Each structure stands twice: as C-alpha cells, then as structure tokens.
Amino acid sequence: MKYFFIIILLFSSASYAADIKIEMLNKRADGQIMVYSEDISKINVGDTITWLPTTKGHNVEFLAGPDGWTIPKRSKMNQEYSYKFEIPGIYFYQCTPHKGIGMIAIVVVGGDTSNKDAIAKVKVLGKSKKKLQLLLRDL
Numbered sequence: 001m002k003y004f005f006i007i008i009l010l011f012s013s014a015s016y017a018a019d020i021k022i023e024m025l026n027k028r029a030d031g032q033i034m035v036y037s038e039d040i041s042k043i044n045v046g047d048t049i050t051w052l053p054t055t056k057g058h059n060v061e062f063l064a065g066p067d068g069w070t071i072p073k074r075s076k077m078n079q080e081y082s083y084k085f086e087i088p089g090i091y092f093y094q095c096t097p098h099k100g101i102g103m104i105a106i107v108v109v110g111g112d113t114s115n116k117d118a119i120a121k122v123k124v125l126g127k128s129k130k131k132l133q134l135l136l137r138d139l
Helices: 002-010 094-101 116-120 127-137
Strands: 021-026 033-038 042-043 050-051 060-062 081-084 089-094 104-111
Touching: 021 042, 033 094, 050 060, 089 094, 089 116, 094 127, 104 127
Parallel strands: 021 050, 042 104
Antiparallel strands: 021 033, 050 081, 060 089, 089 104
C-alpha cells in the first residue's frame, strides 16, 4: 500500500507557478550595455516575472502581447515591478528611456509563438529594430 502512494506522488501532475527575477542593468557580464539580464524568457502560464532595478534609470514598458491581452501601464522608474502571465504567447517589452539603444526583451509564455508575426511588426527605434529581429529569429 505504501508503494501505491509513492507511485501516485511520482506521477502527480501538480504544478507550481514560478517567480522569475530579471535585473535591469547598465552593463551585463557579456559586455552589453543598457540591457535586461535576460533577452528571452521562456515561462509557463501562471508564472510571474519580477524586474529588479539593479541600476538606476530603468523601467518596464510592454509594447505588445498575444490577442486578448491588455497592455498594463508601464512601470515607474527605478521601481521593482512584477507581472503574472496568464495568456500564452509572446510578450514584448522595453525600457522607455533606453528603447533606441536596444534595451528590449521578450517573454514566451507556454511555448506559444503564434503571435510572432504580430510582434515583428511592432514599430521600434534605433538598435531595437535589429535586436528584435534577432530575438525573434532565435525562438
């Protein structure tokens, strides 16, 4: 009987939402400047990302996401910001003051990339154009 319960525990489908941390940085270890610690985050539905203002002068501003999603207000400068992702798809965000120099990133929720073409059409400035193309290519 005790083995029955062990087997049930091993094959249980319970899952727990994760809380991922992303830093807002002036410089990353790989030498890139004005970046988030992750360019592409792959998470599950129900997971939360918390952006940490490791260095001053940064925020999070969402530009696009999957159908049925409402873009939240951009975060305040130099403030920790959390968002729980409930709808599968690609989410695209930037640092408002550094958008032209490529401080952008994407989140892929639930492995769903069906809105990739819509994300590719979002108008971005400067170095963010090429970086967005590279990020979407790497999915």
